[in-house]
Amino acid sequence: MPVITCIxxxxxxxxxxxxxMFYDYAExxxxxxxxxxxxxxxxxxxxLRQRVAVxxxxxxxxxxxxGQDVSMPVALAPVGLTGMQHAxxxxxxxxAAEKFGVPFTLSTMSxxxxxxxxxxxxxxxxxxxYVMRDEEFVGNLIQRAKDAKCSAMVLTLDLQILGQRHKxxxxxxxxxPKLTPSTIANLMxxxxxxxxxxxxxxxxxxxxxxxxxxxxxxxxLSDWTAEQFDPRLDWDKVKKLKExxxxxxxxxxxxxxEDARMxxxxxxxxxxxxxxxxxxxxxxxxxxxxxxxxxxxxxxxIEVHLDSGIRSGQDVLKAMAMGAKGTYIGRAFVYGLGAMGxxxxxxxxxxxxxxxxxxxxxxxxKHVEDLDRDxxxxxxxxxxxxx
Ligand SMILES: Cc1cc2nc3c(=O)[nH]c(=O)nc-3n(C[C@H](O)[C@H](O)[C@H](O)COP(=O)(O)O)c2cc1C
Numbered sequence: 001m002p003v004i005t006c007i008x009x010x011x012x013x014x015x016x017x018x019x020x021m022f023y024d025y026a027e028x029x030x031x032x033x034x035x036x037x038x039x040x041x042x043x044x045x046x047x048l049r050q051r052v053a054v055x056x057x058x059x060x061x062x063x064x065x066x067g068q069d070v071s072m073p074v075a076l077a078p079v080g081l082t083g084m085q086h087a088x089x090x091x092x093x094x095x096a097a098e099k100f101g102v103p104f105t106l107s108t109m110s111x112x113x114x115x116x117x118x119x120x121x122x123x124x125x126x127x128x129x130y131v132m133r134d135e136e137f138v139g140n141l142i143q144r145a146k147d148a149k150c151s152a153m154v155l156t157l158d159l160q161i162l163g164q165r166h167k168x169x170x171x172x173x174x175x176x177p178k179l180t181p182s183t184i185a186n187l188m189x190x191x192x193x194x195x196x197x198x199x200x201x202x203x204x205x206x207x208x209x210x211x212x213x214x215x216x217x218x219x220x221l222s223d224w225t226a227e228q229f230d231p232r233l234d235w236d237k238v239k240k241l242k243e244x245x246x247x248x249x250x251x252x253x254x255x256x257x258e259d260a261r262m263x264x265x266x267x268x269x270x271x272x273x274x275x276x277x278x279x280x281x282x283x284x285x286x287x288x289x290x291x292x293x294x295x296x297x298x299x300x301x302i303e304v305h306l307d308s309g310i311r312s313g314q315d316v317l318k319a320m321a322m323g324a325k326g327t328y329i330g331r332a333f334v335y336g337l338g339a340m341g342x343x344x345x346x347x348x349x350x351x352x353x354x355x356x357x358x359x360x361x362x363x364x365x366k367h368v369e370d371l372d373r374d375x376x377x378x379x380x381x382x383x384x385x386x387x
Contacts, residue, residue, distance in 0.1 A: 001343075004347045004351065005351070006312070006351055007311050007312060007332045007335060007336075007348060007351055007352070008311075010332075010335040010336045010339045010340075010344055010347060010348055010351075011335040011339075013335075013338075013339035013340065013344075014085075014334070014335040014336075014337075014338035014339040014344075015027075017190065017192065017193055017338055017339060018085055018086075018190065018193055018338040019177060019183070019186055019187055019190050019193060020171065020186045021171040021172075021173055021177055021183060021186070022081065022084050022085055022177075022338070023338070024167040024168065024171055024173075025081065025084075025165075025167075025168055025171075025173055026079075026085070026330075026331055026334050026335075026338075027331070028165045028166075028167045028168070028279075029165065029277070029278035029279055029282065030163035030164055030165055030278065030279050030280060030281070030282040031163070031164060031166075031282035031283075032282055032283075033278065033282065034278075034282055034283055035275055035278040035281065035282050035283060035284050035285075035286065036277065036278025036279070036282075037278070038278075038285075038286040038289075038309075039275070039277065039278050039286045039287060039288070039308045039309030040309045040311060041286075042286040042288050042289050042309070042382075043286075043288050043309055043310075043311075043314075043315045043318060045378075045379055045382060046288070046318050046376055046377070046378050046379075046382070047376070047377040047378075048314070048317075048318075048359065048362075048363055048375060048376065048377065049363060049374070049375050049376065049377055050362060050363065051362075051363055051364030051375070052364070054364040054366075056361045056366065058366060059357060059360060059361060059366045059367070060366070060367055060368075061073070061353060061356050061357055061360070061368055062101075062368070063325075063326075063367075063368040063369065065103065065270070065303070065305070065325065065326035066152055066248050066250065066269050066270050066303060066326075067248075068103065068151060068152075069101070070101060070102050070103065070326070071100060071101030071102060071353070072101075072102060072316070072349075072352070072353050072356055072368075073316065073320060073324075073325065073326040073327055073368055074102055074310075074316055074326075074327050074328070074329055074349070074352055074353075074356075075097075075102055075103040075104070075105060075126070075305075075326060075327070075328045075329075076093055076094075076097050076102065076103065076104045076105055076328065076329060076333050076345075077105055077277075077307050077328035077329060077330040077333075078105040078106065078107035078108075078110075078128030078154060078156070078252075079107055079330050079333075079334055080107045080108075080109030080110065081109060081110075081111060081175050082107065082110060082111065082112075082334070082337065083110060083111025083112050083175075083200075083202050083203070083206075084111060084175050084176070084177075084203075085334055085337050085338040086193070086196065086337045086338055086341050086344075087193075087196035087197045087199065087200040087202070087341075088112060088200050088202055089111065089112070089337050089341075090106055090107075090110045090111060090112035090116075090117050091112050091116065091117055091120045091121070092337060092341050092342040092345065093333060093337055093342070093345045094106070094117050094120070094121045094125055095120070095121060095342055096333075096342045096343075096345035096346045096349065097125075097345070097349070098121050098122065098123045098125075099346065100346065100349045100350075100353075102349065103125065103126050103151075103152070104117075104121075104125045104126065105125065105126040105127070105128050105154050105328070106125055106126070106127050106128065106150075107128050107130075108127075108128060108129055108130040108132075108141065108207055109130065109205060109207075109208075109225075110205070110206060110207060111175065111202050111203065111204065111205065111206055112202050112206050113206030113207050114127060114141075114144050114145055114148045114150070114206075114207060115144065115147075115148060116202070116206060117148075118148035118149065124149050124150055124151035125150060125151070126150060126151060126152040126153070126154055126250070127141075127145035127148070127150040127152075127153055127154070128153075128154040128155075128156055128252070129141060129142065129145075129153055129154070129155050129156065129241070130156055130159060130229060131155070131160075131229075131230045131233045131237065131241070132212075132228040132229065132230055133227070133228055133229075133230045133232075134212060134213065134228065136213075137211065137212045137213070138241075139244065140211060141207065141211075142241070142244050142245050144207075144211075145245075146245070146246075146247070150247075151247070151248065152247065152248040152249070152250055152269075153245045153247060153248070153249055153250070154250045154252050154272070155238065155241060155249060155250070155251055155252065156252045156253055156276075157233070157238070157251055157252065157253040157254070157259075158252070158253025158255075158274065158275070158276050158280050158281070159229060159253070159276065159280060160229055160230060160231045160232075160233050161229060161231055162229065163276070163279055163280040163281065163282065165279065171183075175203065175204065175205065176197075176203045176204070196341075204221065205221060205225070208221060208224070208225070209221060212224060212228075235262055235265075235266060238251070238266050239266050242266060242267065242268070248269045248270075249267075249268045249269055249270075250268065250269060250270045250271070250272060250305070251263045251266075251268045251270070251271045251272070252271075252272040252274055252307075253272065253274050253275075253276060253280075254271045254272065254273055254274070254294065255273060255274070255275055255281075255284055255285060255287070255290045255294075256290070256294075257293045257294050257296070257297035257298070260273075260294045260297050260298045260302075260304075261297060261298060263298075263302065264298050264301055264302050268302065269302070269303065270302060270303035270304070270305055270325075270326070271294070271298070271302060271303075271304055271305065272305045272306065272307055272328065273287050273290055273291050273294050273304060273305065273306045273307075273308075273324070274287055274306070274307045274308050274328075275287055275290075275308050276308070277307070277308050277309075277330050277331065278308065278309075285386075286308065286309060287306050287307060287308035287309060288306070288308075288309060288315075288318065288319060288322070289382065289383060291304070291306055291319065291322050291323060291324060292322055292323065292383045293383065295322065295323030295324070299323050303325045303326065304323060304324055304325060305324055305325060305326040305327060305328065306319045306324040306326075306327050306328075307327060307328035307329070307330060308330075310327055310328070310329050310332060310352075311331075311332055312351075312352065312355050313351070313352045313353065313354065313355025313356030313357070313358070313359055314355055314356075314359050315327075316352060316355075316356050317356055317359045317360060317363070317371060317375075318376060320368060320371045321371040321372055321373055321374075321375050321376050322373060322376065323373075329348070329352070332348050332352065333345050333348050333349070335348065336348030336349075363375040
């Protein structure tokens with residue numbers, strides 16, 4: 001077992017182990033990738049205030065997200081095709097999250113189905129919904145998430161149409177991969193991934209195949225998904241979906257204070273300040289830069305979470321100190337999963353936990369609730385001067 005000291009160690013193993021098509025799928029942003037890059041580089045601009053001679057005993061990273069106990073304020077974000085990064089990937093990631101005491105969010109576009117993840121875990125997980133044109137299918141998905149006892153629904157609002165990622169088009173991304181001369185050449189160098197993938201039956205979108213009308217096989221599936229994301233999604237529809245679901249609701253993909261107020265009006269329990277990891281609107285602000293204006297607008301009335309760009313416990317600490325009440329990691333756990341399956345996701349969580357705990361201590365804080373802007377050094381124009 002290699003010694004893993006940071007998320008980047010996992011990323012390097014992940015890159016060696018997983019077929020190029022799926023590595024590129026994760027490690028890319030839309031168009032010029034400006035927002036994708038700035039999601040991480042903007043975190044780097046914020047510095048920490050070192051404090052000394054503070055009694056550090058009895059520290060804890062434990063807190064709550066939407067009233068649920070978490071061992072640290074870091075959930076696993078919904079990631080489509082997780083089961084292509086590693087065989088049975090969603091089940092493996094969910095199990096690692098469950099053991100670690102953090103929420104796992106299952107994507108609509110997962111390989112393992114809602115029922116399959118529920119049957120292979122012991123604690124409730126969160127379900128992420130993409131709104132599709134087929135209302136009966138969406139209604140059934142919500143019912144299936146209820147039946148599986150999912151403890152929150154994460155409704156994604158920033159993907160009514162798909163941002164363009166050049167590499168996915170060039171690679172002909174599909175699940176399972178189409179066998180062309182170049183994918184075959186690449187797959188031949190990824191034999192451990194291939195052997196594990198051959199030992200599982202979970203190789204298609206498990207929430208869709210057999211559940212959506214007219215989708216019987218991989219070929220019909222790709223046509224179906226391409227035309228299914230519903231461009232009509234609006235706030236009235238969000239209200240209806242909230243009623244249909246009836247449980248805790250998290251609205252994901254908010255990047256603007258006005259939208260945050262709308263989310264508050266529809267009665268959501270939390271919002272996720274997110275630009276989808278830089279995969280949708282290229283040129284949008286990084287999440288960490290957008291956070292303060294949203295916290296100022298609604299932070300005392302609704303729980304504000306953040307994702308996009310988190311690669312370390314220091315990043316988690318910065319987001320929490322700027323007013324977030326929870327964070328999510330996407331790629332950071334995917335690197336771990338692709339590198340080493342369940343162990344790799346655990347390893348990613350351990351790395352981030354250790355970094356968060358140590359950084360908290362060196363900033364002179366013992367509890368997540370004590371994190372505030374006082375421990376940060378933020379460049380003067382970090383959040384301002386946009387017109
Ligand atoms: C490979 C990949 C697939 C994703 N699939 C989904 C998805 O199915 N649903 C969703 O709401 N967000 C999806 N996202 C966005 C993540 O939930 C999250 O917002 C993003 O990964 C956070 O940025 P980070 O990867 O820098 O942590 C995906 C992100 C990645 C990297």
